[in-house]
Amino acid sequence: MSIELFNESGVDVPEQLVIEAARFAMARMDVHPGAELSVTMVDLETMSELHIQWMDLPGPTDVMSFPMDELTPGGRPDAADPGPAMLGDIVLCPEFAADQAKAQRHSFDHELAVLTVHGVLHLLGFDHAEPGQEKEMFGLQGQIIVDWYEARDDRARLQRQAQRDARLLRNTGFADEVRD
Template identity: 60%
Template structure:
């Protein structure tokens, strides 16, 4: 799976985590490993221009999705003639997300993760125009985010454990075997 990210927002953002949550969401949605996705982070002025041009709404917004191809979930990477599925573009506005995160009571990075998953779901055909669609999309979005956080936390626990194990093993020495050290003094 190819995920390209370009930060044109002027805001320092840990891009690898945005790519990570996008990849996680695409994997959870069983999207082909041949899929291609582009994520662009922009400033408020660029987002306001896109929002007005494409949605005919004034001012900036948090996320916009621009599907490229009609995604066909039945297409398999091993089927004849299948090529990369160009999912499209997700455009995020970190400055807008920062303000939204403050109101929601969580970090800007958590908000960007939420918006990334939201954008992925839009590219896959989900919408929230009707109450039933909103329940489905937001429920799925929340489940994916919870699973992502759980996987991320478990990965951090494993890294911490490996680090602690390395410290213990470093104190003993990797080449040391029980009983191979100097004989105890009498």
């Protein structure tokens, strides 16, 4: 998956975290591995302009999604595999996200991850205009975030274990014997 991130917001953003969250959500939703995604971080003024232009709503918002190609998560088992496509653009407002994170008493990083997953789901056609849609979308979003954190924790644990194993092998001299 090709994910491009552009930070035009003037706010320091954990770019790798946003890319990881987007990549995980896309993989979880069976988006073709060759699909492309663009994530742009903007300031409050730019987000306000986009919000008015595209949603006819005043003021800034946290995330907006602009789908490009129609993609269906998972596809049909009897259909030919879809080729790669341009999924679309996600626009995030880090300043708005920071205020939202503070109000909800969680980290800025967590808020960005949630908003990124939210944006990916919108690109895939999910919405929350109706109560049933909202329940489905936010349930899926929550599960993807939980699974993403678990996968990150597993990777970190495995990496720590590999480092301990390497140190142990070096200290016992076994690593030298394996190389001979």
